[in-house]
Amino acid sequence: MLFLCAFLNLLLAFFLLQKSKNNRKDVFYLGITALFSGFYAFVSGATYFFWNPDSSASLFWYRLTWLGVLMMPPFEIFTYYFTKNIKGIKIKAFFFYLGAAVISFFALFTPLFIKSVRLEYPNIAGITGPLDIFGRLYIFFCLIIFITNFLKEYSKSAAFRRLQIKYFILGIVIYAISGFIFTGIIPVVSGESAYFDILAYSSLIWVGLISYAILKNQLFDIKVVAVELLTYAIWIFVLVRALLSDNLQEGILNAGLLVFLIISGILLIRGVLREVKTREEMERLAEGLEKANARLKKLDEAKSEFVSIASHQLRTPLTSIKGLVSMALEDFWGPLNENQRKYLGQVYQSGERLLKLIEDLLDISRIEAGRENFDFQPVDLEKIIEEVVRDLVPQAEKKGIILRLAGFDNPLLDVKADSLKIRQVVQNLIDNAIKYTSSGEITVRIEPENNFMIFSVKDSGEGISKEDQVVLFEKFQRGKGAVSRHTEGTGLGLYLASKIVDAHGGKIWVKSEGKGKGSTFFFSLPMIK
Amino acid sequence: MADSTSKSKRKILIIEDEAEILEMYKLYFERFGYDVIEAGDGQTGIETAKSQKPDLILLDIIMPKVDGWKVVEELKKGDQTRQIPILISSNLSQIGEIEKGLDLGADDYIVKADFTPKELIEKVDKMIRCSGCQKEEARKRIVAMKEAKDLRANKII
Secondary structure, eight states: OHHHHHHHHHHHHHHHHHHGGGTOHHHHHHHHHHHHHHHHHHHHHHHHHTOOSOHHHHHHHHHHHHHHHHHHHHHHHHHHHHHSOOTTHHHHHHHHHHHHHHHHHHHHHSTTTEEEEEEETTEEEEEEOTTHHHHHHHHHHHHHHHHHHHHHHHHHSOHHHHHHHHHHHHHHHHHHHHHIIIIIIHHHHHSBOTTHHHHHHHHHHHHHHHHHHHHHHOSSOHHHHHHHHHHHHHHHHHHHHHHTOSSHHHHHHHHHHHHHHHHHHHHHHHHHHHHHHHHHHHHHHHHHHHHHHHHHHHHHHHHHHHHHHHHHHHHHHHHHHHHHHHHHHTTTTSOOOHHHHHHHHHHHHHHHHHHHHHHHHHHHHHHHTTOOOOOOEEEOHHHHHHHHHHHHHHHHHHTTOEEEEOOOOSOOOOEEEOHHHHHHHHHHHHHHHHHTOOSSEEEEEEEEETTEEEEEEEEOSOOOOHHHHHHTTSTTOOOHHHHHHOOOOOSOHHHHHHHHHHHTTOEEEEEEOSTTSOEEEEEEEEBOO | OOOTTOSSOEEEEEEOSOHHHHHHHHHHHHHTTEEEEEESSHHHHHHHHHHHOOSEEEEOSOOSSSOHHHHHHHHHHSTTTTTSOEEEEESOOOHHHHHHHHHHTOSEEEEGGGOOHHHHHHHHHHHHHHHHHOHHHHHHHHHHHHHHTOHHHHHHO
């Protein structure tokens, strides 16, 4: 019976240790535990098997049993700590192991733990020595530490791992409690360890529980286990048949069958393994995604808060710069000479540009975060455009450009829009046209097409290369020519315009025949039906 | 532009924790005939407003300990200080923040960096003139501004 128990334990240990290769620590611990249990049960069995009236031989086996018991918990802690890559913790692990070694030494070679054995066939009772109690307390202590460590890990783990750890801890606790009662309390109370072999049997509960965990919670997949067992059984069966074949013909046939079965078996096992791996991976990924999503949401909130505060902080020094320079330009501290006026004027303009940039960034971060509230109302596009054109005519005249609003041929239909935002887009497009046109004229036009109102600004300016047209509406993109010839502009205007038009369900685009041929910017807004 | 020869000196309380900005405004307002009282934080601001009764309060929002929101609340609660016009001048520019300021009872709200001292003093002049005689107009403007939900409208007016 004890040998069977040992065999099962060792089998489980072998299986678990093999599985633990792909870095699964909990499985590794299980393997170690099973290994020691197996050792323990085996030595217990041996004690009976080599039943000998010579008490010194029995004493040797009995002490050897204790080696298994004493080494197991500390060894698990040792490996637990050792696999963690935390500085200093390895020293701790060594102390545990050192303690185990010292205690085991005493247990094995001195009468301090086990004085002698009393032989009462079929039982061997150990007469405990004075230090016996410390050994037991030590094991108890180790188990407590081990379990609390896992409980800590449990609280940090993902849901599907939690179940595994739960069963794992339950198994250990049952094992530990049975060990504690049968080899910890009863012998101390009664003064002898007559019940120690019950611990070996209780390791069977342990084996059973692990099997249950495997079945129930896919500690590793039952499918793999079943397929492997079945395959091995068939192999052995066919192998035996091949060996026991009556004649050569049958033998060759069976050997061929065996080869075929081995190949297909390996393929089968691999396939199942891959499937299981994929599923585990997917579970992990799904869980990861969920977490990442939640984190992104938080980050997004933090970002928009950050942008708000950052823009506030950026504006504060700009208030002084702009204010003080404007005072200087007003001759607040006495008249300026020509150069001072010119260059302070440039400082002022730079400050203004920086403020505009900050404002645009804030707008964009609001729109990107979906926090911008658009106030959609039926608006009179014609009126907005007329107003913007009127405002910008002086700016165009200054450069000697004609800014012209094409007459509306058809009665214009209303669109639903946020009038302030659309005004911003119109202004931005016309403003750009003036900025990048040195002579000629700019025509602003609006006309219905299908279910959309199409707004356009056609200029006789520099034109835009095909490559630039592609990226023009992206963040911080400015036409290559634009960067070298015009320093103003934030690189955000068109991006912002495209975001606003997007939010209206419209489109924004540009047409240009290429360099030097002018360009036309369009945007469309859906009409109210 | 402020008229430096006006009968009695106008008294303005500036509650602002940024020393540089405070100094700049003080310089400018004094040049144009204002009597400037400074307060470097919200608590001092509330006390000074109660004791000095200024013609207008220029108020920052982000300040250590007692912030601008609290100051507006306190001053609009007190009987002696309720009628003093408060102009919030902050670099917080979100619509929600502007609305909050007006809802708490501030008379107007500007984004600090958008205004040069000259533009600011024009605004302050207008508000002081208005506080007694054209309060209604100011209210209307605030309503219009809230409806417009955009601070830029404020600059146009």
